[in-house]
Amino acid sequence: MLAVSAWRKLLLHFIWTCLLAVLLSTLAQTQFNLLALQQLGIAISFSERLTTSLHDLRHFAPVYAAIFSCSYLVSQSIAFWLRRWVASRWQVALFALAAGIGLLCTLLLVNALAPMPTLIAASRSLPGLLSLLLMAALAGALFARALQQSSGAGSNRQVDASALAALLLPVMLLNGLVTPAASAVESDYRIETLVNELEHPWSLAFLSGGTMLVTERPGRLRLIHADGRLEPEPIAGLPTVFASGQAGLFDVVPAPDFAQSQQIFLSYACGRMRANHTCLARARLDLSRLELTELTEIFRTYPAKTGNAHYGGRLAFLSDGSLVLSLGDGFDYREEAQRLSSHLGSIVRLWPDGTVPEDNPFFGQTGALAEIYSYGHRNVQGLVYDSANQQLLSHEHGPKGGDELNRIQPGLNYGWPVVTQGIDYTGARITPFTAYQGMQLPLLDWTPSIAPSGLTLYQGDLFVDWQGDLLVGALAGRQLQRVRLTEQGAEIVEVLLAELAERIRDVRTGPDGALYVLTDDARGRLLRITPALDGAGAKVY
Known part of the structure; x- marks a missing residue:
């Protein structure tokens, strides 16, 4: 086993080489991100580059340190175990190679587990990825060299690799998302569940007589009667849908002349994981047979992309x-x-x-x-x-x-x-910019994010005070927000449905003036929102 002084040296070598890799990798990823903007013709001054680099050292480096230190600990432990069979002149290369391969495997694992395709933006490109791997390899090489210089190649063979298992760097946790401020106005409303057997419903559309169409992200189109009765079988004849992650069947919209043409339009993901698109198709809906006919793809995005x-x-x-x-x-x-x-x-x-x-x-x-x-x-x-x-x-x-x-x-x-x-x-x-010449600023921005999904302009008769307001669903925010357009932009008037704590995927104004809401879940619900019957605020779930 290692003596206390040798253990301390081992610990110090591990920490300073790890921190060096984190520092250099942070600066590298910042420059690659800024380079991507420069390739769009965006001018970035030295002060903007400096402030962005300092920001990333403060906010990105702790996250990267948590990822890299785990990778580095495992890879260098393996290198210690293997070194007994490797000549001393090749041990620097061994540690460097182990660090690079360890980081690559860690990034692949993180990307597979994270909701987004690529967690660290600089690694989207091959040069950016190679720069991160090079910094890891440099740390491994310096670690091996420092050990040789402090211990000597011969005694170094007797180092117990298990000592490295005790070397862990602190992990700084990212701050979670914060829910926006409480509403300025409170409404009395009644919540009625019409359907609770929908698999990740995505969009809602109304046909004549209050009949509804609902898309399910896995690739099904469902018919719901005006009384809330869900047809047990999905509508047949849909296009082939690529369903994975965020990909699937998206929106459904009837043609303005649906009563005569019976045409509907569907948006969906098509293709495969390595080459997919957003596609748009039109078809005729045969309600008597619950079937789409004359299905025609009329648009798909260019170019194809990977990921979901x-x-x-x-x-x-x-x-x-x-x-x-x-x-x-x-x-x-x-x-x-x-x-x-x-x-x-x-x-x-x-x-x-x-x-x-x-x-x-x-x-x-x-x-x-x-x-x-x-x-x-x-x-x-x-x-x-x-x-x-x-x-x-x-x-x-x-x-x-x-x-x-x-x-x-x-x-x-x-x-x-x-x-x-x-x-x-x-x-x-x-980016360093919150505004740039020739680019439009939003009417309203949400920071922290609410992950908005679904939008309707209220023009019904049931909620008189809502006339002309926008209703915005929120996935991460798990609420519905009422937003009013103003001369200066837009403002949040109130927050609704927060008591449900459910992801809101879509919101529509019904022909009866009620609000219809889809919740995003494996057992998603269709909700009908109306004013409270007696003004007492009683709600039905």
């Missing part, structure tokens, strides 16, 4: 009969949101037959995709057209903070990832 995150998928018809579809940035492809040669991170506009309107802002422009209506979005999961004011409104997920409510205008750039109020999930800065 950030698809957007919301649909809305404009007053001229054109159809807009919101898209996500694919998470690992966030810079694509600034490129007009890519659909990722945009909102597209089409005619119902899939052709492109010639008055689209980039129609006929060289190097730009004609379908793009607006760009610079992260993951738009709320979309509503206000016909009275001729405005298209959307909300989108930010990273850790920076969720946005936007008024969409053709041809405008909404900033992502150059502009955001949020930071990455690791604590790293995505």
Whole structure:
């Protein structure tokens, strides 16, 4: 076993080489993130680079230290065990190789377990990944060299590798998300559960007579009668859906002339894990047979992407009969949101037959995709057209903070990832900028994030005080927010349904003036929200 002095030296060598790797890796990942912005033509000054680096040393480094120290401890323990069979001249290479391979395996494991495809943004590119592995290898090499110098190669063979098992660095925990401030106004409302047997329901649409269509993310379209009775069998004839993670069947919208045409439109993920898209199809709905016919794909995003995150998928018809579809940035492809040669991170506009309107802002422009209506979005999961004011409104997920409510205008750039109020999930800065020339600022941003999903403009008769307000569902926030547009932007008026503590996926105004809400769960619910019957605030669950 090691003597106390030798153990102390071992501990010190382990700590300083580990911290050195964390320091250098943090600085490297910052520069790779800023380089991605520079490749978009964004100018970054020395002071902006410095402040971003200092921010990451404070906020990203502790997270990376927790990840790297676990990897480093295991890899160097294995190297100690193997070293007895390795000549002393190759031991530096052994420790370096072990550290690099250990970090690679750890990053692959973390990415497999994390909700997002790639946790550390710099490792999205091969050069960025190699830089992190190189810093790990450097730490391993220095650790081995320091041990040789302090102990000598011969005595070093007698070091008990089990001593390394006691070497653990403190892990600094990330702060959790905070729920937004309590509401300024309280409403009395009644909650009625209509259906509680839906698997991760995603979208709700009304047909004539109060009949409803509900999509389930795994790839099913369900029919719910006006009395709340769920048809036991899903509607047949759907397209092949790629269902994994956030991918699946998304929105359903009936054509404005559905009573005559019987047409509906579906957005969904299509393809496979290594090459998938957000797709849009139209079909005729045969209610008597509960079947889709004449199914036709009319749009799919370009280019294909890997992973199963950030698809957007919301649909809305404009007053001229054109159809807009919101898209996500694919998470690992966030810079694509600034490129007009890519659909990722945009909102597209089409005619119902899939052709492109010639008055689209980039129609006929060289190097730009004609379908793009607006760009610079992260993951738009709320979309509503206000016909009275001729405005298209959307909300989108930010990273850790920076969720946005936007008024969409053709041809405008909404900033992502150059502009955001949020930071990455690791604590790293995505960008130095919260504003940038030529990029639109949101009407409202949520920091901390609520993860908005579902959006409706209330124009019913039951809640008189809500006329013209927006209702925003929240996944992470587990609530419904009522938002009012103002001359300055928008403001949160009140928080609803927080007592349920359930993820809200979609919200719609029903033809009866009630509010209909979908909860996101393996046993998701369809809720009907109406004013309290006697004003006493009694609620039915």
